[in-house]
Structures are given as C-alpha cells and as structure tokens.
C-alpha cells in the first residue's frame with residue numbers, strides 16, 4: 001500500500017483536521033488506509049458494517065445493542081476483579 005496513492009479505504013474528509021492524515025491500520029480487514037489517527041476501521045469496512053446495520057429491523061438492532069452492552073459490562077466487571 002502506497003499512502004501517496006488514494007484508496008477507497010481512505011477517509012479524505014479527515015485530511016482537513018489536525019491529525020487527519022495518519023497511516024492507519026484497519027482492525028477488520030488488516031489493510032492500511034489514510035485517515036484520522038484514532039480511526040480503527042477503513043472506509044470500505046465501515047460502509048459494509050453500516051449497510052449491515054441498516055438492513056436490520058429495529059428489533060434486531062435492539063437485540064444486537066443489548067448483546068454488545070452485555071459484553072462491555074462483562075469486560076469491565078472482569079477488570080474490577
């Protein structure tokens with residue numbers, strides 16, 4: 001990956017912000033992209049996730065959020081031990 005060559009994985013809208021031109025690593029696809037330094041997902045993977053979320057019914061979204069929060073609460077409770 002050459003960061004000087006634009007990619008669909010980049011977030012060009014981040015470039016105008018301070019720290020918006022970092023070479024980042026996507027935790028989903030393991031590819032590099034250019035964007036804000038704290039981004040963890042490339043634009044391609046973010047779009048896929050967004051499309052999947054949009055396809056869910058409100059009930060499915062609520063169920064998924066409840067499972068995610070249960071996981072977060074469990075992780076934090078284990079940190080307190």
Ligand SMILES: [Zn+2]
Pocket residue numbers: 009026027028029030031041042043044045046
């Ligand atoms: Zn990705």
